Amino acid sequence: MAVALSTVAEAMLMDPALTAQIKPYEPWLLISGVFVLFILRRLTCRALRHRVDRIGYRLFGERGLLIWFWMNAPGVILHELCHACVVLLFRPFGFRITKITLFRIKPLVQERPYGMLQRGMPQALQLGEVQYVRPPGRLVSHIGDGLSAVAPLIGGIGAIIFLYWVATGYNIWEVRLQLIRPGWPWWTLLFAPYLILTITAELWPSSQDWRGARWLLTGLLLLAGIALATLWYTHVLVFNEALLQGVASVALHIDFALLALLILDLAIFIVADLLNRLL
Incomplete structure (x- = not known):
């Protein structure tokens, strides 16, 4: 059955007529692949x-x-340190860290005042937190809250790009069939994939983080919408084939990175599932 499916797939890929039919939709498939792979992961x-x-x-x-939690401790540490780094950057505007917790596990506090950024588990446990104070009611305070809340996402992506280079010798936007650059040390694959998985598992902001970033994100989305509408109205930005191909080219590299992470996740999932069945 598997051989038959493989033969059919190869025949479909080698069929010039089918390839010509898919070609017009290829950019849209690459763009939609970003969302599909992200949800699957x-x-x-x-x-x-x-x-x-x-x-x-x-x-x-x-x-x-x-x-x-202990498996993903490096990701939790990076998550909290990203929060703290942004708070330190806003120190000239009155931001001040009052408490940082990285390893202490305690019951999750349900009430969340502003200035407490937490990383929790479904079992109602708090894995880490960064508490800070800042002047209330100022625009810069809302900006600092928002940037600190989404900082783990930005810092985590930067760390993944760096670790991918450490592991393979390639930049993440280089689509290559080879796993490692020729001459690159193989032992980097012993630790870099693990760190990438722990960071990706913890980089997504928590629900508390998103609430802290809601004002900043809403403002940025409104400004982006106004900017795009203005550029389109003045014909500076034209939604044509060239723009579509450019967006699809970026989507191709994101698809490649997400697919590599998904394959790593699936490999570990298969091992964990086998162990779960044996126990």
Whole structure:
């Protein structure tokens, strides 16, 4: 059955008529692939966490539910440090860190005053937090809140780009069939993929973070919409084939990066699922 499907797929790819039919839709497929791969990776990461939690619970009981946290400790640390770095950048505007927690695990506080950025777990545990104070009611305070809230996403993407280069010798926007650049040390693959997975598992801002960033993100979206409408109205920005191909080229590199991460997630998920069945 698998051989038959492979033969059919190869025949479809080699069919010039079919290739010509797909060609006009190729840019849209690449762009939509970004969203599809992102959703698939979020679902895979959630399923992987569920498997790890089940393995931990069967081996160590309630304490085993913390295995996922300790596996992703580097990502949690980076997450909190990104929050703290932005708060330090806004120190001239009256921002001041009052508390940083990286490793202490305690019950998650449901009430969230401004200035507390937390990383939690479904088991209502707080894995880390950055608390700070800042002058209330100022525009710069809302900007600082928003940037600090989304800082783990920005810092995590930067870390992934760097670690991908460390692991393979290629920049993440270089689409290559070779896994490693010729002559690049192979031992980087012993630790870099693990760090990439822990960072991607923890880079997404929490619900508390998104609430802290809502004013900044709303303002940026409005400004971006006004700017795009103005550029389109003045014919500076033209929605033509060239623009579509440019966006599709960027989407191709994002698709490649997300696909590589998804493959890593699936490999670990298969191992975790096998262990879960054996236990």
